[in-house]
Amino acid sequence: xxNNLLLEKQLIERCRNGESAAFSQLVKIxxxxxxxxxxxxxxxxxxxEDLFQETLIKAWKGIGRYRHxxxxxxxxxxxxxxxxxxxHRKNKVRMNVFVTDELRAADYNxxxxxxxxNELRGILDEAINxxxxxxxxxxxxxxxxxxxxxxxxxxTNEPLNTxxxxxxxxxxxxxxxxxxxxxx
Amino acid sequence: xxxxxxxxxxxxxxxxxxxxxxxxxxxxxxFWEKHLSSCPVCTSALSEMQKSLSIYETLPLEDIEDKKFxxxxxxxxxxxxxxxxxxxxxxxGSLFKYSSGRRLSFSVSRAALSTIAFAAIVMIxxxxxxxxxxxxxxxxxxxxxxxxxxxxxxxxxNNRPEIRQExxxxxxxxSTALNGLPxxxxxxxKTNSQxxxxxxxxxxxxxxxxxxxxxxxDAGQLRHSRHIDKWxxxxxxxxxxxxxxxxxxxxxxx
Numbered sequence: 239x240x241n242n243l244l245l246e247k248q249l250i251e252r253c254r255n256g257e258s259a260a261f262s263q264l265v266k267i268x269x270x271x272x273x274x275x276x277x278x279x280x281x282x283x284x285x286x287e288d289l290f291q292e293t294l295i296k297a298w299k300g301i302g303r304y305r306h307x308x309x310x311x312x313x314x315x316x317x318x319x320x321x322x323x324x325x326h327r328k329n330k331v332r333m334n335v336f337v338t339d340e341l342r343a344a345d346y347n348x349x350x351x352x353x354x355x356n357e358l359r360g361i362l363d364e365a366i367n368x369x370x371x372x373x374x375x376x377x378x379x380x381x382x383x384x385x386x387x388x389x390x391x392x393x394t395n396e397p398l399n400t401x402x403x404x405x406x407x408x409x410x411x412x413x414x415x416x417x418x419x420x421x422x
Numbered sequence: 423x424x425x426x427x428x429x430x431x432x433x434x435x436x437x438x439x440x441x442x443x444x445x446x447x448x449x450x451x452x453f454w455e456k457h458l459s460s461c462p463v464c465t466s467a468l469s470e471m472q473k474s475l476s477i478y479e480t481l482p483l484e485d486i487e488d489k490k491f492x493x494x495x496x497x498x499x500x501x502x503x504x505x506x507x508x509x510x511x512x513x514x515g516s517l518f519k520y521s522s523g524r525r526l527s528f529s530v531s532r533a534a535l536s537t538i539a540f541a542a543i544v545m546i547x548x549x550x551x552x553x554x555x556x557x558x559x560x561x562x563x564x565x566x567x568x569x570x571x572x573x574x575x576x577x578x579x580n581n582r583p584e585i586r587q588e589x590x591x592x593x594x595x596x597s598t599a600l601n602g603l604p605x606x607x608x609x610x611x612k613t614n615s616q617x618x619x620x621x622x623x624x625x626x627x628x629x630x631x632x633x634x635x636x637x638x639x640d641a642g643q644l645r646h647s648r649h650i651d652k653w654x655x656x657x658x659x660x661x662x663x664x665x666x667x668x669x670x671x672x673x674x675x676x
Contacts, residue, residue: 258495261495261498265495270483270485273483273484273486274484277484283484287486287490290486291494295497295501355480355481355482358480362477362478381475381478387439387443399436402439403436406435406436406438409474409475410471412478413471413474416474416477
């Protein structure tokens with residue numbers, strides 16, 4: 239863990255010196271989490287790619303202003319979150335999770351595992367899809383951004399108790415969906 | 423007792439997430455540990471929440487193809503380098519400063535006003551004279567710019583300035599001072615160049631007009647209360663125009 243943080247710190251310093259290879263390496267650490275977060279938040283792969291690109295531009299541009307006392311992942315996810323919210327405001331497109339065939343095609347080798355995983359994914363995506371916007375944001379930031387609730391509160395400009403409430407309702411709904419399908 | 427327990431259990435629903443987050447203080451942690459050890463309702467609620475989350479967490483994450491990711495990083499770096507040439511004036515994406523979400527249009531420094539005029543021209547000229555190789559890379563990325571052979575002032579698709587590669591022959595190396603690449607000559611289309619220069623000049627003269635009026639307001643030659651709204655609007659319009667131009671150029675630079 240400490241080694242990872244040290245590596246991250248070194249990469250950030252190299253980014254500040256203008257090394258794009260270090261930036262690539264740094265973002266790669268969170269690439270999948272970040273992309274999943276954006277995809278699930280906006281519900282569209284190509285929109286998620288645009289937002290991912292926007293996040294990279296802003297992160298590279300702002301890396302000089304990043305403070306080491308903050309968690310890099312939280313900083314990166316805040317940028318992604320703000321980019322998504324800006325896009326949401328500009329485009330007035332309702333962020334919506336829908337499960338495409340592509341999304342359903344999980345890369346599991348075992349056909350049975352794949353079937354179960356796809357069904358599970360369908361149930362969970364549907365549950366996330368039905369969440370009110372704020373609950374969805376909090377849940378996804380927590381799950382993919384690995385943020386503390388305090389950090390989520392700062393990112394979303396919501397009071398901590400409200401954020402905790404959003405998380406509670408979001409997970410309760412997931413739990414309910416899983417229970418209906420007898421998964422738990 | 424039962425009622426008291428119910429209140430505590432309801433409270434745990436709220437505190438559960440901070441408990442899982444590990445952000446409770448020592449005293450709170452000890453309290454909830456003790457409560458959990460004697461409350462099957464809260465223990466079960468906690469374990470169901472954790473289970474629901476762990477099921478979600480077993481799902482595979484999405485990913486971007488390596489090649490696409492590399493291109494995205496390349497784009498991000500290129501775009502930032504381009505804007506960093508504009509020496510901080512555009513750093514906030516806005517010329518004017520904000521306070522509590524409202525524009526304070528006249529808080530902009532004079533130095534920034536003159537720099538912005540220069541920066542706008544630099545930015546526009548960069549677009550006109552940027553090297554072809556750059557465009558070719560971008561073409562692969564986005565298909566945004568079309569390489570054309572005809573000499574009309576604007577590309578048909580998007581009215582963007584065109585740059586033609588005329589020759590690779592060594593005899594025509596006279597343009598290398600412009601682009602720094604031997605054997606490649608670039609010609610900015612005159613009509614386009616005039617148009618963008620005109621845009622820059624218009625922007626620049628607007629900025630100078632605001633600057634001049636600010637001086638007059640400061641010197642008491644214009645009555646503050648009467649003129650401030652007018653120049654606030656003017657400043658905001660310039661601000662918008664710069665943002666629009668910045669976006670337009672940033673789109674066309676990638």
